Amino acid sequence: MAKTSTRDRMSNEINAGSMADIAFLLLIFFLVTTTIAEDKGILVKLPPWSDEEPDITKLKERNVYSVLVNAQNQLLVREEPMRLANLRESTKEFIMNPNNMPNMAESPQNAIISLKNDRGTNYQTYLAVYNELKGAYQELWDDLANKRYGEPYTDDMEFAKRKSIREEIPFVISEAEPTSFGDEQ
Template identity: 65%
Template structure:
């Protein structure tokens, strides 16, 4: 059979689809995708029963409100985020035994409420400051009890003993409508 001078040589592409499919499978299997972890919060178990309407002692509640303009109201007074951590630590520990602060660290409750118009950045900043207050209190208690920082070489039992003395209690209320800070 004579070859036509105008026809171009052909490449057999029959196995190209198989190769592309195998490469696709390889990259899907070997690629890792990092997922955002977000804020780690342990939620209470779901219950069909209505909550106990126990009236809390206002002395033991450190209320933090963040309005739509990202402004803070701490215990019904305007506040600045720069001193929120220290105020929270003082409230929880109550080193002077003041009557207007928490009776004991085990009874202290931090109540965080935000507006639907609050920016995510402001919410995270406030949450981080409140969490940092607990972290610092745990570290101080660890230094006092064991002579080492909280994050270093403590056993799980030692960490649990500290958290039993200073439990992390942060209550987050339902956000209010935009501009309605009550």
């Protein structure tokens, strides 16, 4: 029989049986405790999907505020060129129609903003136009809330107050299907 030395009895191996368990537990811990940042974007409520043909109603042209953005990122508002800086004030004037002009909306409840862009439109331009249109509504809501309740229109405002303001000036932006690249001149 061969004599075993103390050197042969000492093993250089490390018992790694529980290492996989520890790594698995750490992985689960970090997956559970890590929060993933959500991308924020434009909050738009889309209509429900339907296979039925849409009911096409004839709208009065005076109630439709058409905003076209072409592939060169230029605005055409109601068939006239406009700068982005003037869009918000023009939109507010169209919605409220303070002078009862025949080419503006009959009332805020009837006002419809139609936004159409080209597939070549720059995304930053699209967002800037959308923000100006949304900002026009936000300013109108804020003015009405200050006049009626003496406080600005915020998410902290009572639900009933916000609802009455939104009923008087409803947020209506209709987005048309984008045209092919370069079709809008």
